Amino acid sequence: MHLQKSARFFLISLLSLPLFLEAEDKSILSEDRLNLFKYSEKQNEENSQKLKKDWINPINLTYSKNYGETYDSTKSMININQPIFKSGGIYKAIKYANASFEYNNIDIEIQKKELIKTATTLLFNLHIIDLNIQKNELLLKNANIDIIRKKEQVLNGFLDTSYLDNAILDANKVKNTIVELQYQKEEINNNFLNIASGDYKSFDLPTLELADEKTFIEKNIELTKTKADINQKDYLKDITVAKYLPTFNANLDYTKYHDTDNNPSITDTTVQNYGLSVTMPIDVRTFNDIETQKIEYLKAKLDLKNKILEEENFYKTKISKIKMLNQKKKIAKDDYELYNSLLEIIVEEKNAELKTQSDVDTLQNSQKIKSIELNIFKLEEQIELLEIYSKIS
Template structure:
């Protein structure tokens, strides 16, 4: 009966571990950030939209209004002038300007998404680490208990003449070391909570941990924000280079001037208003043309080369995470075997205790050790989730 009371299956451990995670899977939740930080990102999005809209209209020249009142020796003149000089054909420049604005908008949004995901990832990692250190604190408390049991056992052995006092001294020193580690862990938890409160709003206990699954390499690369951002950079630099080329090609503009005379004493001006309109063709002849065009083309070629580097970086990042996860899985497998070993040993110790061959302190020590292994399994599961979190913070 006593052995059944202390029997705890691996399935039960992982059921408890899983219950600490949210039912939502494979998702970074932005609600972990404080409202003010989210508002900053929302305002940044609005600014991107406004800047993009402005960029799309850059090819449209403003309508100029001029008011003047001139006092002359012979005649005084007061008039208003409305002037329009609007390009209607820029050898592809208008089309490329709109394309460039769209590509720049996409690039800016992807860059903002990366910043936002990085902040969510950092805050969520803090949340994982808080839960992880709580388990480590619980584990350390059990180690302290085992140390205290060992000190009592060594005391009895010394008093009964079965052990040297140096063994008791070592047991006391080991236990105090464990107490100091426990104090440091409690301090580290407070530090993590303070850091978490810098970015999040509300008590950390009110947030549920997400649960992530391993992505395939192809899916990771297809949805990778860094790669998508690099693609958008290539597109924007290509469109911009064509805009620069068109700047040095013929431009056809429509012109219109409207003059309204308010007052004038000049007898040669017989009409209150005068308007002129026409077509104008311009083509700049600039000694810097070649350099300007080549500079933008070089930026475009650099962006294409950077794209290959970004893909390589993300592939190696994914490989490194897979290796780390594989290592953690190996540790989990070892911890499972150790846990099963403690289970079987506990059954034997309980039987020997009932036969008065072992003491209650032997049972308590082994029971604590088994609980420690159960906590190590949960800690390793959290470490694996942190690695998966790093992967998900890179994808759209």
């Protein structure tokens, strides 16, 4: 019952694309797969919070017991050396943590979409294999009809036995194809069950429409990730610069003697020192470190340009593939209509006893084959559209 409800989410249109992608990860993917993504999201959140606090130094607590020849002593110490200003480094570190969180979140979303796409593609391919098996079963029927004809013609002396031999070989090729398709189906189905929440027959197939190139580029999740990487590297560049600028620190040293064993040299059981300090590292590698991060930032910006070009060409390639499949669909449709008109003539001739039932059966099977091919091309087109949709955020 749950799977039947989940299956309804597969029926989508261009406007409901976000719903499709969101619903898919709740339905087609198994619970364990979904939980892995939830853990990754939670881990990213915790890492981000940790990164935001990286500028805060730990408070050092020490408890010690010292044994001497004359006196023993027990004391506890608190040491704090905390930066309160790092030439903008603290602000940039928090910004970097937020940018890193966003980048990793997008990366997790991409992984999730990729797994959804994989599961849905396997679902399409399972249905395509079912259609191919049906197609080859019809081809086998025609091949068996041809064997019967050739056998009669050979027995009547109209044909050489080589023609019958070739007809038998053709039938055997189709039989082997069916066996191979059945194996392929089992292999793909096992891969599907590795990530899916149920049997492939429990899910309806999605119906996708073509997204325009502008929408594809503007909402492209790969480009969004690349932009987030630029943002991340920009803040990291500023953090690197701030690392070599002055840092103002608040300092506190607090010592408490709990047991002095009446040691006369310890006049105060509590010692406290606090103040401010300024530090600035002098490092011969400063320029190199800063330039390296600047170069990483510039590389990320160039990577965005290249990525835009790649995604534009990816879209064009998919459009070309879809056009090719549409041409094949037209050919299959024309052939179907041709067989339909021929079938009407053959049925009339059969009724007039000019043709046999096997002639009618052969044409009917051929017509059904063209209908199946048309459906296969439609599913193959949907797979190409899925490739486009899986990249849209």
